[in-house]
Amino acid sequence: MAKKVLVICGTGIATSTVVAIRIREFCATRNIPVEVSQGKVMDIVRGIEGYDLIVATTPIPSKINIPVIQGLPFLTGVGVEATLEKIAQALS
Secondary structure, three states: OOEEEEEEEOOOOHHHHHHHHHHHHHHHHOOOOEEEEEEEHHHHHHOOOOOOEEEEOOOOOOOOOOOEEEOOHHHHOOOHHHHHHHHHHHHO
């Protein structure tokens, strides 16, 4: 069964698209079945039930009970491989 990942950025459009593509590509190389959705911080307020992991490029509320991985390395290019490994571990 595919794990569900929610990629969160400020508007849920540009930045989350870049991160979502990288996660999909990485998971495909590792044969990790994954469904990646995109959203904005306000989507967390509306409900995030059913997701296994959140990758966020922007601050999100600390009361989230789903594992959160910071996605800023995807934007800076520093630490991308380590972040992808964290994602693989979280999804295994």
